[in-house]
Amino acid sequence: MTTDTPLDFGDPAGLEKLRAEFRTWLTGHPLPARLPGEPLPVFLHRWHRLLHSGGWVGLDVPEEYGGRGLTSLHQIAVSDELGARGAPGVPRIGYLAHALLEFASEEQRRRLLPRMLAGDDVWCQGFSEPGAGSDLAGMSTFAERHADGHYTVRGQKLWTSYAQYSDHCLLLARTDRAAAPHASITAFVLPLDRPGVTVRPLRAANGDDEFCELFLDDVRLAGEERIGAEGDGWALAMTTVSYERNALDTGHLSKYGLLVERLRRTARERAGELPDGLLSEIGRCFVDYEVLLAHTRRRIAERLAGQAAGPESSVDKLLMTGAEQRLYATALKVFPEELHGPGGELLAEYLYSRAASVYGGTSQIQRNIIAKRVLRLTDGDG
């Protein structure tokens, strides 16, 4: 049954003590109420700063960069405690922080990471373009290097989540027209108030304004605003998305666990009343959750053993997408009254779950990665 914690790794370095401390802290610092009309990212940013003030953000980031120098498990334990209370998880910056830890210079890490962790600078991710989403390597935004080392960037990004609430963008641009696509992408930190940057929010069908277009018209970037070497952008992007694909890093798993447990309880209480088909869907949700849990644990164990994230993270992303989409669709059938309930949270979660097969790389692309890079199948072109 789902009584198991996602973190069955024993108690390395006082994990249980940390959990107890966090629970105590939470009783004194409950989730603040969202103000009327307050945009979700603004509300979450307040929560971010509150969590940071207690030392609960960036636990796995070394102390010299503003973190607490603990392990991934400690950060995940905090997400788990929040998820178990139905509270929003720790801010979703872990994947950006890991990209900086791996690719940024020492000076950049010391300057950028503490402010990112504290929420002093809010970051967004500028990877996708109108003609380059799945085919990210086909991006056309270009950063031209000048003799004195500065760059001029020209191009357009698309689907940049919450750019209008952000200070910095982790930007990918091509820096070499002659080199092979994967070898010619470079990462930059782009301050969004830089002349030449236009952020235009797009309204989605459900009324949200998460997505933005980002127009870059001869934006000047200093050489020191490049992250890593020219051509490192592809490897940086792959690091970023592999962290973005892990259900524990993103705090999704404990949130699913809560709903799976609620469905399981309801199935027991209303067994005679719910149709067999629905009971079997609940059973499938339970199995999905347990499978996802096992895979995610394995991934975390690999990480703790020092193994870098690889293409196997695509398996986790696919499992996470399937589990999430089935879970919310089933929950809406079991609790139809919540379609119109206060706040409509379940409906909102259901609608957002449809995006899971697109963001962080579509399900088709995950299958391609698994076929080519995990199973080593080729299509004849090698």
Ligand SMILES: Cc1cc2nc3c(=O)[nH]c(=O)nc-3n(C[C@H](O)[C@H](O)[C@H](O)COP(=O)(O)OP(=O)(O)OC[C@H]3O[C@@H](n4cnc5c(N)ncnc54)[C@H](O)[C@@H]3O)c2cc1C
């Ligand atoms: C909620 C959400 C938040 C997002 N946030 C960000 C963000 O902050 N920053 C950012 O940079 N991007 C963001 N994105 C964009 C996301 O990364 C892209 O939407 C995604 O990579 C797909 O690209 P695309 O939309 O251009 O679709 P396309 O690449 O045009 O794909 C269209 C369809 O064709 C299929 N397809 C394409 N190529 C292949 C192939 N080779 N084999 C099989 N099928 C294929 C795809 O699977 C898909 O079904 C976000 C997306 C969503 C939904």
